[in-house]
Amino acid sequence: MEGFLAATVIASMPLLFATIGEIITEKSGHLNLGIEGLMLMGAIMGFVVGYGSGSPFMALLGAVLAGAAGSLIYAFLTVSLRANQVVTGLTLTIFGTGFASFIGKTYVGMVVPQEIKSFFRQVDVPLLGDIPFVGPVFFQQDIFIYFGYLLVLVSSIYLFKTRTGLNLRAVGENAAASDASGINVTLYKYIHICLGGGLCGLGGAYMSLVMMSVWQENVVAGRGWIAVALVIFASWNPVKALIGSLLFGGLSILGFRLQSMGIHISQYWVDMLPYAATIVIIILSSTKNKKENQPPADLGNPYFREER
């Protein structure tokens, strides 16, 4: 059981980074359906830089920059040129998938260098790691995962307790009113779309550098789309994003686990659960009408100052 839950935490990490990335993006009023592409761009650039330099920091930097650069294209098109967000996001996924597949062509089957592997080895947190049950599951993991916990904390504080976080949410709720109150709407959107993209890139890099530690084609395998669903599941809240990621991450490995226990449920049925759960959530959240569980009011609407 402990082993399964510890594996769940690992499986949830790519989802967590991408989900928080998309939450930050959507809080600025932009629905980016290019996550899958951004994660792949981050996965390959993280791998390539890591492979070439042997430095984990350079690898992570490469992943963040790749994700941010990809989302910069999206930001330019949707913020400055007011292109349709759905279509632009889908295009970004096509582009990112092609990009990763092309760059990764010569790296297929190559293994992450030893320096990076040992950097992301299991490190037990003193004290916390000794707690029975909780310790082995959550605190005998790699550094990347601890960084994920930190990200949940920092992004929650940023979104809900800081001035800039408040402004960001205002931009997503009502761009026109934010503009009128002196917030630089365009700048906020650009920064947070790129920040979100960078986090998606990190989520991809976790796949290629830590989880698989071998480059393989289409390493992200649809997790970007699950992240889109998780944002709603988490009702735009990073803490709930962690819970959702753990749940969905666990589901993604549950089928094989059950089979090894002799319970024969097809993995394909189990695979459906996250998507079905998301549907149930969006239906329920539309009936409850609780304000904090709703999407940003201006999500998907391009903002044009002279059209107020």
Added chain:
Amino acid sequence: MNGIHISKREDLPKKRETVIRILAVILSIVCAGLVIWILGYNPIRVFPSMISGALGTEIRLQQTILKAIPLIVTSLGILVAFKMKFWNIGGEGQIIMGALAASYVALNMDGLPKGILLSLMALAAMIAGGLWAFIPAFFKAKMGVNETIFTLMLNYIAIKYVTYLQYGPWKSPESQGFPKVATFSDNAVLPKLFGIHIGWLIALLLVVIVYIFINHTKKGFEISVVGESRETARYAGMNIATIILIAMFISGGLCGLTGMIQASAVEKTLSANLSGGYGFTAIITAWLARLNAIAVLFVCIAFAILLQGGAYIQISMQIPAAVADMMQGIILFFVLGSEFFLQYKVNLAGSFRKAKEVA
């Protein structure tokens, strides 16, 4: 953005519009060429090779048309939904469910005469695809549930379900352990006309039908009004919920028909990857065609040339398929960006150079 002033265009002369569109396409090709060059290939050889790979011989032309058919039919389906500003990104799932229903008919009733069997398959596919789109439409119309995510999630449920069937209950005993659904009998395969299955004729007919439906019928008009403004529709006494339900049933039905065409004529069986991303690509083509059925025809053919050309250079010049994907992305980015210049006017108030930096 000091120094430049952006304002909405009141109206744009047709001529200017054409010029901007052509400029965007040329720019995108130049940029895509640049990327090809950076990647170490010669764009002056790649582009002609793509064109020749898509149109050069009769067989290649047929391959291009084979790719255009599902794209056109799906785009028409997407168009009906988008016209209403209902963001149906569930084309993939609707295609799969259509294929599933058609396959059920094909595998269980193959004693029927060909014409009847094929009609039944098409009907089953349209109903299945339509129902798959009806579910999110129902929740949207009655409870205001976000359709973008709902339709997206239904894609994966459909794909997982068909994967389950393919690996489980529907696995053909004759496939020697290989996870494959039984191949259709000849009766369930669409006939050919001029060397290509008659899906091309269906696609052409549907272009005309959808064009007339949207532009010259009451229902089509109502769909456009709901898309333009819910308020107007409500004041005009239209039943918005019913319009959403009907339009989405049609939208999903057309996508479902794509599934039948692909299962019957191309795969000759059911497989989980039969939708081949057409559900997503069709969103882009429908949008680029500015939701006009006639324009869909041309945009989809252009796109099919790009797809087939990309597949061809893979063989002829050993250029990975991924390069074609990237090119697709780049060209789309430019065309999407150019929309801005059709709708807005940019006045350069400051010095030109400064404005250029910003742009």
